Amino acid sequence: MSRLDEEWPAHRPAVFGAAYRITGSVADAEDIVQDVWIRAHARDGVDDVRDLRAWLITVAARRAYDVLGSARARRVDYVGPWLPEPLLTGPDAAEPVLLDETAGTAMLLVMEELSPPERVAFVLHQAFDVPYEQIADVLGRTPAACRQLASRARRKIAAALPRRPAPVAERERVLKAFRSAYERRDEAALLELLDPDATYTTDGGGRVFAARKIIAGAGRVVTALLRVSARSALRLVPAQVNGRIEFLVYRDGRLTAVDTAEVADGRITAYRRVLNPAKLPSPREGRR
Known part of the structure; x- marks a missing residue:
């Protein structure tokens, strides 16, 4: 050899x-x-x-x-x-x-x-x-x-990247609370977990429905998130993505998105959702 x-x-x-x-x-x-x-x-x-x-x-x-x-x-x-x-x-x-x-x-x-x-x-x-x-x-x-x-x-x-990212334990605590509030559709709890200037970015690549512009402001972000979940129940499953705990998003047992978030000062400052089917990982991609 x-x-x-x-x-x-x-x-x-x-x-x-x-x-x-x-x-x-x-x-x-x-x-x-x-x-x-x-x-x-x-x-x-x-x-x-x-x-x-x-x-x-x-x-x-x-x-x-x-x-x-x-x-x-x-x-x-x-x-x-x-x-x-x-x-x-x-x-x-x-x-x-x-x-x-x-x-x-x-x-x-x-x-x-x-x-x-x-x-x-x-x-x-x-x-x-x-x-x-x-x-x-x-x-x-x-x-x-x-x-x-x-x-x-x-x-x-x-x-x-001026804001110092949250320590791992704090970040995971915030995301756990977000997941619970999101799946309960608890608007008040979600607003508490989002920074007032939080942004929400969706990448559909023109292949699936997604916002064409970045949504800014906690209230608008929560409205957009809940509007999507109202159409069909989404399940957020914690998974390690790019070296951190993020969420795989499932609808009726099928992977439909990958969500990533930034946390600072105990709140989510940026939430992102990759919806483009060409970018979604297959099960075999769990480890490189």
């Missing part, structure tokens, strides 16, 4: 993780993983590469950089708000590379506002500690320029 074949299972999560963070798409990331595997096997001398993990990650990043350009072009014509494709990580996910904050929904949304080079430089350095010299090879720029790209990306992200 070659070194590549022997070490690939250990490195695959990092390859997938880099591609997913850069593209925001599970499907694109899976395609990139397969492409990296094929390219690695076709390359002479790959078993002699000093740091195979870093080499595989940079190959994935280079391919993801190319994919990101076309993906951003497709999103120009996307119907309604666009949300990243949710990643089921599962309660037993053992790969830290799939669980840190750079793979969270809020972070992925903020990274959409970065230029492609900024996003690649930030992901490679922040999530994978890739040296700027290697990032320079991916982007075709100098190491100094890549350092500036990553620094600029960090400043933009810090400005876009």
